[in-house]
Amino acid sequence: MIPGREQSSGPATTSRRTLLAAGAVTTAITRLDRDRLTAWLLNNTTSAARFRAGLPASWTIADKTGSGDYGNANDVGIAWTEAGAPVVLAVLTTKPTLPDGP
Numbered sequence: 033m034i035p036g037r038e039q040s041s042g043p044a045t046t047s048r049r050t051l052l053a054a055g056a057v058t059t060a061i062t063r064l065d066r067d068r069l070t071a072w073l074l075n076n077t078t079s080a081a082r083f084r085a086g087l088p089a090s091w092t093i094a095d096k097t098g099s100g101d102y103g104n105a106n107d108v109g110i111a112w113t114e115a116g117a118p119v120v121l122a123v124l125t126t127k128p129t130l131p132d133g134p
Contacts (some may be wrong), residue, residue, distance in 0.1 A: 042069050045059045047090055052131070058061070068127055070094055070110075071093030073110065074092070074093075074094040076096055076097070078093055078095070078097045078109060079093070079095045079097045079107060079109070080097075081097050082097055082105070082107050082123075083107060083109055083111065083121060083123075087111050088114075091109045091111045091112060091114065092111070092112040093109060093110075094110050094111075095107060095108065095109025095110070095121070096107055096108055096109065102126070102127060103125075103126060103127040104126045105123075105124070105126075106123070106124045107120075107122075107123050108120075108121060108122045108123075108124075
C-alpha cells in the first residue's frame with residue numbers, strides 16, 4: 033500500500049493469512065493437514081525482525097510474513113506460550129505518509 037493510493041489487497045490478504053494460521057490450531061481441517069501446515073509455518077525463517085524479535089525467546093513461533101509497497105507488512109502466525117497455549121497473531125503495519133525529500 034502506498035500512501036494516497038487506495039488499495040484493498042492488504043487487509044484482504046491479512047484476513048486470508050489469519051485464516052491460514054488459525055487452521056493450525058483448529059479441528060476445521062484434518063490432523064494430517066494441521067500438522068503439515070504447522071510444519072510449514074514453523075520452518076519459516078523470515079520473521080527474525082518481526083514476531084521473533086518481539087516475543088519471548090521461550091515461546092514457539094510459527095508464522096508467515098508478507099511485505100508490499102512502501103513499508104507495508106502483513107504477518108500472521110501462532111505463538112505457543114511456555115505453557116503450550118496457542119496465541120493466533122495477525123499484524124498489518126504501514127507508514128501513513130511518504131517521507132520528505134527525494
